[in-house]
Amino acid sequence: IEVTYIMSIMSAAEARKTVVSKRIAKSAILKLNMDEPWETIQAQLLVKIDHALSPSQIRYDQYDIKFYITRVLPKPGLSLSCKTDYDLMILKARKLKDCTVNITVVQLASDDDKENDREAELVEVAKPKKKAVRTRRDPATLPGNVNKNRFIQELRDEYKCKKPDSACPGTYCFDSPDGNHIVLSHAHIDCWASAMLKDDDSATLLKPPNHKLFDPTNSISPVIQRRQALLAAQNPTAVAPAPPVINFNGAFDFLRPLIPHAPAEHVNPTPSIQFSVTLLPSTRLAGPDMTLEIFCTTYGLSPKIIEKFTANDYLHARFLRFILITELTDMGFTRGEIAALRDAVETWSILIS
Secondary structure (H helix, E strand, O other): OEEEEEEEEEOHHHHOOOOHHHOOOEEEEEEEEOOOOHHHHHHHHHHHHHHHHOOOOOOHHHEEEEEEEOOOEEEEEEEOOOHHHHHHHHHHHOOOOOOEEEEEEEEOOOHHHHHHHHHHHHHHHHOOOOOOOOOOOOHHHOHHHHHHHHHHHHHHHHOEOOOOOOOOOOOEEEEOOOOOEEEOOHHHHHHHHHHHOOOOOOOEOOEOOOOHHHOOOOOOOHHHHHHHHHHHHHOOOOOOOOOOOOOOOOHHHHHHHHOOOOOOOOOOOOOOOOOOOEOOOOOEEOOOOOEHHHHHHHOOOOHHHHHHHHHOOOOEHHHHHHOEHHHHHHOOOOHHHHHHHHHHHHHHOEEOO
C-alpha cells in the first residue's frame, strides 16, 4: 500500500517571523510504500528538505518534524523523530481509505542565528522610540456625524413648510396625524436626526421620535404663549354675562327723598395712547424683503442686533411683522436697541393710505 506524504517545509528565518500570516512555507510531495523501513523515510525526507531549503549542512536533528492526519490526528500532530514515531504513524495510516499523511518541517535556529537575533533585539531596544503623533480628526468626518448631517438634510428637504408666510412663520413644519402643525426649529430637527441614528424604527423620516419637543402640549414656547395672550387681550371672544336685574315698580320713587345728592365730579377725558404691541404696527405694510444682515447694515443698526436675531433663527426682514415688542425684551434687546429697531422698521415699512 502506497502512502502519500504532503510536506510543508519552513526555514528558520520564516519561523522567526512573529506574524504567522506572513510566514511562507515550501511544499513537497513524497510517495512511499507502507513497508519501507524507518531509515528510508528518514533519508527521503532529508532529500526533500535539501531541495526546498538548500542548507549548507543537513542533519535530521536540525529540524522539528511532525505528522498529522486529517480527521484522525489533528494539528499540530505528533513528533516524527524516531522509529517508534514512524511505526505509530503507519499504524494510524493503515486505517485510512486514502492513505495521506501531512508532515510539517520547521528548521531549528542555529547558534549563529540565535546570536544574531540577540544582537538585533539589543539594537531594537537601543533605538529611541518615536512619540506617537495623534492627529485629531475633523468631527464632521466621523461616521456618526456624517450620517446625522445626511438625516438633517433629508428632514429639511421633506418638511419645508408649504403654507404662506402670513399663515406660518416657520421654515420647516411637521403636520402630525392628529392635525397639529408643528414648527420645526433647529432643536426639533437635531433631536429627530439623532433619534434616526439609533436605527431601531423609533424614529424614521416619516415618524418623529417620542420626545417632548414633538408633544403639542409642550411645543408652544413661552414667547409664543405670551404673544397668544396679548392677541387674546386685543380680541376678546367671550363677554362676561351681565348680572340679573330685578325691577321693583315704585320702589325708587318711594326712596328718592332718602337718597343724598352727590356732588357732580369733573371727569377729565383720558388721553388715548396708541402703542403697537408688534414691531410692525398694523397701520403699516412690510417693506421689501432682504436678509436681516443687509437690513441692519442698510438702516445703521449695531452688529449686536443682527447677532441676537441670528441666535433666535430670524433670518429675513419679512419675519419682522410677526415679532412682538415683548419678544425683543425676552431675546435680550436693550431699550436703546428696541428704539433703534422701531425707527428702522418705520423707515423700511410702508404706511397704509
